[in-house]
Amino acid sequence: xxxxxxxxxxxxxxxxxxxxxxxxxxxxxxxxxxxxxxxxxxxxxxxxxxxxxxxxxxxxxxxxxxxxxxxxxxxxxxxxxxxxxxxxxxxxxxxxxxxxxxxxxxxxxxxxxxxxxxxxxxxxxxxxxxxxxxxxxxxxxxxxxxxxxxxxxxxxxxxxxxxxxxxxxxxxxxxxxxxxxxxxxxxxxxxxxxxxxxxxxxxxxxxxxxxxxxxxxxxxxxxxxxxxxxxxxxxxxxxxxxxxxxxxxxxxxxxxxxxxxxxxxxxxxxxxxxxxxxxxx
Amino acid sequence: xxxxxxxxxxxxxxxxxxxxxxxxxxxxxxxxxxxxxxxxxxxxxxxxxxxxxxxxxxxxxxxxxxxxxxxxxxxxxxxxxxxxxxxxxxxxxxxxxxxxxxxxxxxxxxxxxxxxxxxxxxxxxxxxxxxxxxxxxxxxxxxxxxxxxxxxxxxxxxxxxxxxxxxxxxxxxxxxxxxxxxxxxxxxxxxxxxxxxxxxxxxxxxxxxxxxxxxxxxxxxxxxxxxxxxxxxxxxxxxxxxxxxxxxxxxxxxxxxxxxxxxxxxxxxxxxxxxxxxxxxxxxxxxxxxxxxxxxxxxx
Numbered sequence: 001x002x003x004x005x006x007x008x009x010x011x012x013x014x015x016x017x018x019x020x021x022x023x024x025x026x027x028x029x030x031x032x033x034x035x036x037x038x039x040x041x042x043x044x045x046x047x048x049x050x051x052x053x054x055x056x057x058x059x060x061x062x063x064x065x066x067x068x069x070x071x072x073x074x075x076x077x078x079x080x081x082x083x084x085x086x087x088x089x090x091x092x093x094x095x096x097x098x099x100x101x102x103x104x105x106x107x108x109x110x111x112x113x114x115x116x117x118x119x120x121x122x123x124x125x126x127x128x129x130x131x132x133x134x135x136x137x138x139x140x141x142x143x144x145x146x147x148x149x150x151x152x153x154x155x156x157x158x159x160x161x162x163x164x165x166x167x168x169x170x171x172x173x174x175x176x177x178x179x180x181x182x183x184x185x186x187x188x189x190x191x192x193x194x195x196x197x198x199x200x201x202x203x204x205x206x207x208x209x210x211x212x213x214x215x216x217x218x219x220x221x222x223x224x225x226x227x228x229x230x231x232x233x234x235x236x237x238x239x240x241x242x243x244x245x246x247x248x249x250x251x252x253x254x255x256x257x258x259x260x261x262x263x264x265x266x267x268x269x270x271x272x273x274x275x276x277x278x279x280x281x
Numbered sequence: 282x283x284x285x286x287x288x289x290x291x292x293x294x295x296x297x298x299x300x301x302x303x304x305x306x307x308x309x310x311x312x313x314x315x316x317x318x319x320x321x322x323x324x325x326x327x328x329x330x331x332x333x334x335x336x337x338x339x340x341x342x343x344x345x346x347x348x349x350x351x352x353x354x355x356x357x358x359x360x361x362x363x364x365x366x367x368x369x370x371x372x373x374x375x376x377x378x379x380x381x382x383x384x385x386x387x388x389x390x391x392x393x394x395x396x397x398x399x400x401x402x403x404x405x406x407x408x409x410x411x412x413x414x415x416x417x418x419x420x421x422x423x424x425x426x427x428x429x430x431x432x433x434x435x436x437x438x439x440x441x442x443x444x445x446x447x448x449x450x451x452x453x454x455x456x457x458x459x460x461x462x463x464x465x466x467x468x469x470x471x472x473x474x475x476x477x478x479x480x481x482x483x484x485x486x487x488x489x490x491x492x493x494x495x496x497x498x499x500x501x502x503x504x505x506x507x508x509x510x511x512x513x514x515x516x517x518x519x520x521x522x523x524x525x526x527x528x529x530x531x532x533x534x535x536x537x538x539x540x541x542x543x544x545x546x547x548x549x550x551x552x553x554x555x556x557x558x559x560x561x562x563x564x565x566x567x568x569x570x571x572x573x574x575x576x577x578x579x580x581x
Binding site for chain 1 (some may be wrong): 284296298299300301302305306307309310313314318320321324377380381383385391392393394395396397398399400401402403404405406407408409411412413415418420431452453456457460464465468499503504506509512513515516519520524533534537538541547550551554555557558561562565572573
C-alpha cells in the first residue's frame with residue numbers, strides 16, 4: 001500500500017492521471033470553446049486555442065442572455081433551487097437534531113433514518129403522474145411553487161443524514177451546560193448546536209441547491225411556459241432547429257456553471273452526502 | 282447515545298419537544314411521497330380518457346405490463362444500460378482509486394476536478410453530447426480518425442446511440458466511484474498493511490487479503506447506489522437521442538413519461554411506475570443485506 005513507487009510506476013501513474021483529467025475536463029472545455037467561437041470557426045477543424053487559432057467573441061453570450069425565455073428560466077431555476085434548498089434544510093436540520101439527540105422507542109431512530117434514506121430509492125417517474133394530477137387539481141401546474149415543494153421533498157434526505165451525523169459528533173455536555181443555565185431545548189438547539197454545525201449546514205444547503213437546479217423530470221412534466229427552468233429550456237430544442245454549436249455552448253455553460261460552483265464550495269461534504277452518510281471522505 | 286433519563290427535568294421537557302423537531306419532516310414526507318404513491322395506486326385501477334378518469338378497470342393496466350412490447354423494449358434498454366454502465370464505472374473507478382491511493386502532490390486539485398462531473402446538469406451533458414458526437418467533424422469522430430479509425434454514426438445508428446448515452450453516464454459517474462473508493466481506501470488502518478509488509482506479504486497478497494475484504498462493504502454500497510440511480514435514467518437519453526433512433530434508447534422512465542404525458546394514459550403509466558418500483562426495491566433488498574454493517578453504527 002504505502003510501498004515505494006518505482007520510476008516506471010510513477011510514469012504510469014502520471015500518464016493515467018493525465019488521461020483521466022483530460023477525459024473529465026474535455027467536455028467542459030469543449031462547451032466553453034464553442035460558446036466563444038464565431039459560427040464559421042465551429043465548423044473548422046483545428047480551432048482549439050482562443051486568440052492563437054481563432055478570434056473569440058462574446059456575441060453568443062450577449063444574444064442568448066437577451067432572450068426573455070432564457071432570463072426567465074435562469075430566474076425560475078434560481079427561485080426553485082433557493083426555495084427548495086432552504087425548505088429542505090429547515091425541515092431536515094430539525095429532524096437531524098431530533099434523531100441525533102433523542103430516542104424514539106426501541107429502534108425508532110434507525111427506522112426513521114432508513115425511512116428518510118429510502119426517499120432516494122423511489123424512482124421519480126413513479127410519483128410524477130400523481131404529482132401531475134394533484135398539481136393540475138390545485139391549479140399549480142406551470143408554477144415554480146410546485147417545483148419548490150417537490151425538490152424540497154427529494155433533497156430532504158441530505159440534511160437529515162449529513163447533519164444528524166455531525167450533531168452526534170458534538171459533545172452533548174455543551175447543551176446540558178446550557179440547560180443548567182436555564183435554556184430550553186429549543187434554545188439549546190439554536191444557540192449551542194446551530195452555530196457549531198453552521199459550516200456543514202451551509203454545505204448541505206448548497207448541495208440541495210445543486211440537486212434542485214439539476215432536476216429535470218419533474219420540471220419537464222409540471223411546467224409549460226412561465227415556470228420553465230434552465231434544464232427544460234435545454235432539452236430537445238435543437239433537434240428541431242438544427243444544431244448550432246455556439247448556442248449549445250452558451251446554454252450548456254449557463255445551465256452547468258451554478259451547480260458546479262456550488263459543488264466546489266461544498267466539496268468537503270459531498271462524499272458524505274452522496275453516499276447517504278456511509279462514507280465520510 | 283442520547284440517554285434520556287426521564288427523572289431529569291430537561292429530559293422530560295425534551296420528551297415533548299422532540300416531536301416538534303422530527304414531526305414536520307415526517308409529515309412532509311408523508312404528504313409528498315406516501316400520499317402520491319397511494320394516489321398512483323388508486324390511479325392504476327382506472328382507464329383514462331383525454332387525461333381524465335374514465336372508468337374502473339381493475340387490474341387491466343397491470344395485465345398490459347405483460348404484453349406490451351414497447352414496455353419490454355424499455356426494460357431491456359434500461360437493463361443493458363444499468364449493467365454496462367455500472368460494471369464499467371465500478372471497475373474503472375475502483376481501479377483508478379487503487380492506483381492513485383498514495384502520497385502525491387495535487388491530491389486536492391484532483392479531487393476538486395473529479396467532483397465536477399457529478400454536478401454537471403445531466404440534461405445539459407446530453408445536449409452537449411449532440412455536438413460531441415456530431416457525425417461530421419465532431420470532436421469524438423475527429424479523435425477516432427486521428428487514431429486511424431473511421432467515422433462512427435453515433436446518433437443515427439441504434440447500437441452507437443446506446444453507446445453514446447452509456448459513455449456520457451460513464452463520464453459522469455466514474456468519478457463518484459473513484460472518490461468514494463479513494464475516501465474509503467484512505468480510511469483503512471495503515472498498521473495492518475505495515476504488519477503485512479513486515480511479514481513479507483507481496484503487494485498482491487495484501488491487496489487480496491486485506492484491502493479487498495475491508496473494502497467489500499463499501500463496494501457493495503457503491504454498487505447499490507449506482508444501480509438505483511442508473512435505473513432512474515431519464516435525462517441523458519431524453520436530451521441526447523430523444524429515445525431514438527426508433528426506440529433504441531427509449532429507457533423505461535422515458536417510455537413511462539411518454540405514456541403519461543404524451544398519451545395521457547395515466548392509469549397505465551402508474552402501473553408501469555409500480556413495476557419499476559418493485560424492480561428497484563428487489564435490488565435494494567438483495568443488496569442491502571451486504572451493506573448493513575456500514576450503517577450499523579447508526580443503529581446503536
